[in-house]
Amino acid sequence: MTILLDDLLNMEAEEIWKLNERPDADGLRDKAQTYYEDVNEGDELPKYIYKPTPTHLFRWSAAIENFHRIHYDLDFGLNHDRNPSILVHGSWKQSVVPQYLKDWTLPNGWPWKARFEHRAMLVPGDVLIMWGRVTSKYEKDQMGFIELEVGMKTHDGIESMPGTATVVLPLRDGPPIPYPFVPPAQD
Structure with a gap:
């Protein structure tokens, strides 16, 4: 169970830093698949904590x-x-988003698309929380699509990078997500 974003934002910066849910290399290699059926609207993704x-x-x-x-x-x-x-570089923040989505969908899901805006200057000393929340989900072409709200907040609650993302997760009894991923035809 991941710690809730609102709970993190009620803590001091050094407390937040200790609660980083970013997996190490072994954790990523041995990660169990998150399936479409495992995810519910309103679920929060693990929080990745950074301190540049x-x-x-x-x-x-x-x-x-x-x-x-x-x-x-x-x-x-x-x-x-x-x-x-x-x-802090905008390009560094941009690099965090695909890593975050890729890590969550491993080993057989697919981070499909993301959009976000740069809204605040970040500086050394800021503790940064990369977060995501499920806003909706749907099935199409035997694949599970998860819509997310994503962002990067500072330890004092400033949203520096609000955005959205769509990831594709396999259905528990469905076929594998094709590699390379080809988006389904638009209706």
Whole structure:
């Protein structure tokens, strides 16, 4: 059972950090399939907790070759751009969403689509909660489609990345989800 988002947001940042539900590599390798029938409207997905540091941001800048100084040069961020600190990359936040959806649908489901907006600046010291909630579900072409509300909140409740997603889960007694996934024809 996952901890509820509202319960996490009533805790101090360091308490939230201790309740990270992000699985390690062994947990992902040995993950039992979540089937369509296991999911109900209103269910919350596990919460992935992140606490970016200046080192994380510098490494991400180097890895993706984004050398805009607002992501690693504190003096520049504060004095030139008048930001509250160095800033977490939007591209890093974008990378978290597909990982989160992929992890939840493993081993035989499929993260189909996601959309979200960047709404708040995030800085080192923020404890970030990647969350998801089931808003609806339906069957089509012997596959289970799950509609989600997703986002990334700060420890003090600011929603920095509201969005939606659709994932496909196998039916318990249905055929496997095709790989590569081909969306069903529109009605």
